[in-house]
Amino acid sequence: MTQLPSTEFHPRWYREPVSTYWWIGSWRYSIFILRELTSVAVAWTVVLVLLLLRALLHGPDAYARWIHRMESLPLIVLNALVFCFLLLHTITWFNLAPRAMPVRVNGKRVPEVLVAAPNYVLWVAASAVIAWFILRAS
Amino acid sequence: MSKPSNEGFFWLLFSAGGVIAAVFLPIIMFMFGLAIPLGWIAYPSYNGLLALAQNPLVRIFLFVLCSLPLFHWAHRFRFTLYDGLQVKHLNEAIFVFCYGGALLGTLAIGYLMLRM
Numbered sequence: 349m350t351q352l353p354s355t356e357f358h359p360r361w362y363r364e365p366v367s368t369y370w371w372i373g374s375w376r377y378s379i380f381i382l383r384e385l386t387s388v389a390v391a392w393t394v395v396l397v398l399l400l401l402r403a404l405l406h407g408p409d410a411y412a413r414w415i416h417r418m419e420s421l422p423l424i425v426l427n428a429l430v431f432c433f434l435l436l437h438t439i440t441w442f443n444l445a446p447r448a449m450p451v452r453v454n455g456k457r458v459p460e461v462l463v464a465a466p467n468y469v470l471w472v473a474a475s476a477v478i479a480w481f482i483l484r485a486s
Numbered sequence: 487m488s489k490p491s492n493e494g495f496f497w498l499l500f501s502a503g504g505v506i507a508a509v510f511l512p513i514i515m516f517m518f519g520l521a522i523p524l525g526w527i528a529y530p531s532y533n534g535l536l537a538l539a540q541n542p543l544v545r546i547f548l549f550v551l552c553s554l555p556l557f558h559w560a561h562r563f564r565f566t567l568y569d570g571l572q573v574k575h576l577n578e579a580i581f582v583f584c585y586g587g588a589l590l591g592t593l594a595i596g597y598l599m600l601r602m
Contacts, residue, residue: 368571381570387562390507390555393515394591397552400518401598404539408532419523427519434512441508467508475513482517483527485534 382433383440389433396427442467496561496585503558510551545599552595553588560584 371377396418403414417423446463521527538544564584568577 366572371570381566384562384566384570387559387566390503390511391559391563391587393507393511393519394552394555394559396518397514397548398591398594398598401539401548401595401602404532404536405598405601411532411535415522415529418518424520424523427515427523431512431515431519434507434515437504438508438512441504471509474509478510478513479517481538482530482535485530485538486528 383436386433386437386440389430390437392430393434438471442471496557499554499557500561501558503554503556503561506551507555507558511555514551540602545602549595549599553592556588556591557585560588 371381400411400414403410418427442464443460445467446458446460449463451458451463517527522529539548561584564580567573567580573580
């Protein structure tokens, strides 16, 4: 919209107010908002890790209490939901990479699948390493 | 958003944090949030986990793992609130809340990793 110079006596431009729930009607917009909300899952996971590390620092009793708290049913349900949001973040993030950085070979654009694929390989490999370290600590 | 020139820096943090979160957080949440509490795998022993967390390289990793994704959250959540709630008069407070939170979290993980 071009902004015309408004004078002291010019009426304010009329703008249709947008509902707070503008994103509910369409699937595309809902996915957008869900993707934006993945940041909350990210922050929540970091907070849990911080609490775990604090418990480790405080000693075996604090660690046992942390584990015990994680076993409560509401927390497991919440964490399952958080896990789904983390997956949504990972998938949308990886699939965005080829659009943010189009790769060209011999002037031809490499298919997005091929650009995103290494991300998934890296993801699986990194997950395996982390899982191995945690399992080894058992 | 007082200075647009800062946006690039915040976007860089958002971006780096997004990669770290995408690669590492799902497996961590799966292990500690689901697999261990549900008994699919054995508890990591206190001593084993402590020894792991005391390794200097792991400490650096954990610092990055916690800090950068918090800045990712700060950036994305800030715009979720700006666009979703459309509360223009609160934008400055939202900015302080988001980046203040990320900064506090960074200080917390820094302190924990120094003491570990």
